Amino acid sequence: xxxxxxxxxxxxxxxxxxxxxxxxxxxxxxxxxxxxxxxxxxxxxxxxxxxxxxxxxxxxxxxxxxxxxxxxxxxxxxxxxxxxxxxxxxxxxxxxxxxxxxxxxxxxxxxxxxxxxxxxxxxxxxxxxxxxxxxxxxxxxxxxxxxxxxxxxxxxxxxxxxxxxxxxxxxxxxxxxxxxxxxxxxxxxxxxxxxxxxxxxxxxxxxxxxxxxxxxxxxxxxxxxxxxxxxxxxxxxxxxxxxxxxxxxxxxxxxxxxxxxxxxxxxxxxxxxxxxxxxxxxxxxxxxxxxxxxxxxxxxxxxxxxxxxxxxxxxxxxxxxxxxxxxxxxxxxxxxxxxxxxxxxxxxxxxxxxxxxxxxxxxxxxxxxxxxxxxxxxxxxxxxxxxxxxxxxxxxxxxxxxxxxxxxxxxxxxxxxxxxxxxxxxxxxxxxxxxxxxxxxxxxxxxxxxxxxxxxxxxxxxxxxxxxxxxxxxxxxxxxxxxxxxxxxxxxxxxxxxxxxxxxxxxxxxxxxxxxxxxxxxxxxxxxxxxxxxxxxxxxxxxxxxxxxxxxxxxxxxxxxxxxxxxxxxxxxxxxxxxxxxxxxxxxxxxxxxxxxxxxxxxxxxxxxxxxxxxxxxxxxxxxxxxxxxxxxxxxxxxxxxxxxxxxxxxxxxxxxxxxxxxxxxxxxxxx
Amino acid sequence: xxxxxxxxxxxxxxxxxxxxxxxxxxxxxxxxxxxxxxxxxxxxxxxxxxxxxxxxxxxxxxxxxxxxxxxxxxxxxxxxxxxxxxxxxxxxxxxxxxxxxxxxxxxxxxxxxxxxxxxxxxxxxxxxxxxxxxxxxxxxxxxxxxxxxxxxxxxxxxxxxxxxxxx
Numbered sequence: 077x078x079x080x081x082x083x084x085x086x087x088x089x090x091x092x093x094x095x096x097x098x099x100x101x102x103x104x105x106x107x108x109x110x111x112x113x114x115x116x117x118x119x120x121x122x123x124x125x126x127x128x129x130x131x132x133x134x135x136x137x138x139x140x141x142x143x144x145x146x147x148x149x150x151x152x153x154x155x156x157x158x159x160x161x162x163x164x165x166x167x168x169x170x171x172x173x174x175x176x177x178x179x180x181x182x183x184x185x186x187x188x189x190x191x192x193x194x195x196x197x198x199x200x201x202x203x204x205x206x207x208x209x210x211x212x213x214x215x216x217x218x219x220x221x222x223x224x225x226x227x228x229x230x231x232x233x234x235x236x237x238x239x240x241x242x243x244x245x246x247x248x249x250x251x252x253x254x255x256x257x258x259x260x261x262x263x264x265x266x267x268x269x270x271x272x273x274x275x276x277x278x279x280x281x282x283x284x285x286x287x288x289x290x291x292x293x294x295x296x297x298x299x300x301x302x303x304x305x306x307x308x309x310x311x312x313x314x315x316x317x318x319x320x321x322x323x324x325x326x327x328x329x330x331x332x333x334x335x336x337x338x339x340x341x342x343x344x345x346x347x348x349x350x351x352x353x354x355x356x357x358x359x360x361x362x363x364x365x366x367x368x369x370x371x372x373x374x375x376x377x378x379x380x381x382x383x384x385x386x387x388x389x390x391x392x393x394x395x396x397x398x399x400x401x402x403x404x405x406x407x408x409x410x411x412x413x414x415x416x417x418x419x420x421x422x423x424x425x426x427x428x429x430x431x432x433x434x435x436x437x438x439x440x441x442x443x444x445x446x447x448x449x450x451x452x453x454x455x456x457x458x459x460x461x462x463x464x465x466x467x468x469x470x471x472x473x474x475x476x477x478x479x480x481x482x483x484x485x486x487x488x489x490x491x492x493x494x495x496x497x498x499x500x501x502x503x504x505x506x507x508x509x510x511x512x513x514x515x516x517x518x519x520x521x522x523x524x525x526x527x528x529x530x531x532x533x534x535x536x537x538x539x540x541x542x543x544x545x546x547x548x549x550x551x552x553x554x555x556x557x558x559x560x561x562x563x564x565x566x567x568x569x570x571x572x573x574x575x576x577x578x579x580x581x582x583x584x585x586x587x588x589x590x591x592x593x594x595x596x597x598x599x600x601x602x603x604x605x606x607x608x609x610x611x612x613x614x615x616x617x618x619x620x621x622x623x624x625x626x627x628x629x630x631x632x633x634x635x636x637x638x639x640x641x642x643x644x645x646x647x648x649x650x651x652x653x654x655x656x657x658x659x660x661x662x663x664x665x666x667x668x669x670x671x672x673x674x675x676x677x678x679x680x681x682x683x684x685x686x687x688x689x690x691x692x693x694x695x696x697x698x699x700x701x702x703x704x705x706x707x708x709x710x711x712x713x714x715x716x717x718x719x720x721x722x723x724x725x726x727x728x729x730x731x732x733x734x735x736x737x738x739x740x741x742x743x744x745x746x747x748x
Numbered sequence: 749x750x751x752x753x754x755x756x757x758x759x760x761x762x763x764x765x766x767x768x769x770x771x772x773x774x775x776x777x778x779x780x781x782x783x784x785x786x787x788x789x790x791x792x793x794x795x796x797x798x799x800x801x802x803x804x805x806x807x808x809x810x811x812x813x814x815x816x817x818x819x820x821x822x823x824x825x826x827x828x829x830x831x832x833x834x835x836x837x838x839x840x841x842x843x844x845x846x847x848x849x850x851x852x853x854x855x856x857x858x859x860x861x862x863x864x865x866x867x868x869x870x871x872x873x874x875x876x877x878x879x880x881x882x883x884x885x886x887x888x889x890x891x892x893x894x895x896x897x898x899x900x901x902x903x904x905x906x907x908x909x910x911x912x913x914x915x
Contacts, residue, residue, distance in 0.1 A: 315806065318801075318802065421883075434872065445863055445867075460846055463850060467850040467851065471864045
């Protein structure tokens with residue numbers, strides 16, 4: 077089996093190299109034979125997918141067949157590993173996840189090459205660029221991180237098993253989502269670079285890649301938040317975001333990708349920010365690779381240390397080569413990227429996009445700076461320092477609040493120019509609503525002057541309310557206009573409104589989701605936790621809950637042995653549930669793992685961890701967290717994904733194009 | 749006279765004593781609250797050094813040989829009445845500068861804090877500069893040499909557009 081996989085990877089590398097060279101040659105020297113040469117390059121790209129797919133199938137089959145002669149299978153699986161995790165072996169470790177990356181890139185390339193008739197020359201350029209990226213990953217797989225490398229010496233009877241932290245259902249879904257996001261940004265980048273190289277006229281490439289970018293962004297959003305949910309459900313410290321370098325690595329391309337999704341509308345609608353968009357999409361692609369470099373190289377210490385290896389040097393060269401290549405073509409062809417319009421007013425949709433981009437980029441810079449500062453410090457003063465949550469909380473939160481303010485104000489601004497009167501009219505009710513929310517919070521005892529965390533929480537609540545209310549008012553306002561014209565009821569009119577411009581109103585729903593996520597996050601300053609040694613019948617009170625230890629018990633299965641506490645939870649005198657926080661000991665890897673139990677309500681999460689036995693007293697330790705509003709984060713993410721899906725649906729009702737007069741409010745359903 | 753004085757001063761003394769006790773109690777309770785919040789605050793400014801890369805009070809790394817000991821040392825430092833700076837300095841002396849969860853505000857570490865805000869200022873200035881430069885750019889000629897409408901006629905179009913698109 078391993079030979080088939082190895083051979084498939086080697087052949088895939090050869091075909092990728094051919095696809096790149098023949099494709100580039102056909103584009104560079106147009107002539108009678110170039111079309112046919114280009115076609116062979118396209119087909120070689122398609123065949124690359126088949127071969128990488130074959131290699132992936134071989135690896136997964138080897139995992140299911142417990143073929144421990146393959147070193148990768150030995151290190152990341154064992155006989156008693158449940159089937160879903162055996163399937164997930166494909167992305168459980170270094171070599172497999174690089175193969176998975178290559179497979180996804182090949183799959184994206186396949187779709188692109190099959191749809192080449194949309195614009196043959198532009199697609200040919202994009203195909204060549206994707207082939208170049210593919211060559212890098214296939215070189216890694218063939219020469220630096222071979223997934224089919226064989227074990228030396230006698231064959232082991234069983235594998236070393238999968239890292240216990242990875243044995244959680246989200247292992248099956250989180251990495252694929254994240255990788256679909258990371259890899260997916262290669263496509264808009266390839267189109268952008270292709271358009272730059274060929275001095276592609278107009279903004280058609282943006283329209284072609286619009287859906288790619290949105291789908292990719294949705295995958296990355298899913299991946300980032302699934303990671304947060306996983307950390308919350310498994311790591312047992314009661315939080316969901318620890319500002320770990322690898323978490324940061326996933327956030328950076330998300331921030332620049334979000335900036336690109338916004339600023340690209342300026343290019344599409346007004347022919348502005350062309351150079352900026354080129355750099356933004358390049359930065360997004362580059363940061364996705366940089367994230368992988370951080371995860372793999374081990375140059376920065378991280379809780380994801382299981383992914384460390386020596387392939388960092390390869391990534392450094394690749395990052396450098398892509399930077400030099402992109403910079404070269406940018407300066408060669410930048411005259412092609414001049415803006416077609418000028419900015420007419422500071423109070424306009426265009427300037428709100430500019431400031432939105434500034435803040436998103438600043439947030440990205442802050443995260444990047446914090447992630448790299450330990451290395452900079454080591455270089456400058458000879459010792460590493462830690463840049464952890466206190467730094468990010470102080471620096472990133474004010475930026476996030478400003479972004480939230482822009483999220484609220486931006487949709488109320490019209491393209492070109494908005495009068496203050498119109499802004500005041502549209503903004504008054506949402507602003508009053510936000511003030512009411514602030515007053516209610518102060519009424520409920522949030523004292524922003526007593527602690528900076530409470531101040532941030534209050535600001536975040538007010539701004540989230542502002543975003544939610546502006547989005548709602550936009551729907552209602554637009555719905556009313558349609559209702560007046562068609563006689564439909566308001567709800568049907570709102571649906572009609574969304575049908576007229578799905579991207580705009582889907583985007584608003586994404587904004588609404590962001591507001592809901594912020595509501596979830598702002599519960600953090602009010603978190604409580606308690607720890608107690610609890611014998612039978614012992615009680616612990618946290619918030620409105622009383623925890624009573626009923627008993628402890630244990631069990632055993634082929635994969636792990638476990639013990640868990642049985643905790644009865646009372647609210648007042650009424651027992652509301654029984655929770656079973658658990659500790660496992662995985663046999664193959666000989667590693668322990670705690671599994672918290674969470675009772676989620678819209679108001680708060682009761683989060684209980686069985687920490688183990690006190691070494692001195694021998695008594696079990698139970699830790700309880702009371703985390704307000706956490707459920708809203710996950711609900712908000714679902715709304716964001718739902719909004720993106722709605723934005724992806726094509727418009728069904730035609731949008732009437734109005735002659736470009738200086739309107740002060742955007743027509744219902746028009747614009748973005 | 750002495751008796752009278754005693755009788756007169758006794759309630760004052762009693763009130764004084766009561767007030768003193770109350771102050772002491774309040775102080776003691778405040779102290780207790782402070783001690784606990786100081787423990788939480790300092791514990792969240794320190795990292796566990798077991799290489800789990802987590803905040804000291806959040807480390808639940810199974811079998812961690814450091815976090816319990818470090819928490820004990822933190823409680824002991826608070827019991828000794830050390831101030832925050834001294835406590836953190838003790839940890840730095842013992843475990844090295846990476847034990848602090850964020851860079852200090854001294855020496856080169858200041859750069860860590862300054863850079864994001866510097867970037868914000870530079871970013872805002874650049875954006876404003878771009879906006880101003882764009883506004884000064886001459887308007888593009890309309891295709892076909894048609895002059896754009898202006899003045900009263902433009903206002904008429906705008907009123908009409910508002911009427912038709914008012915939402």
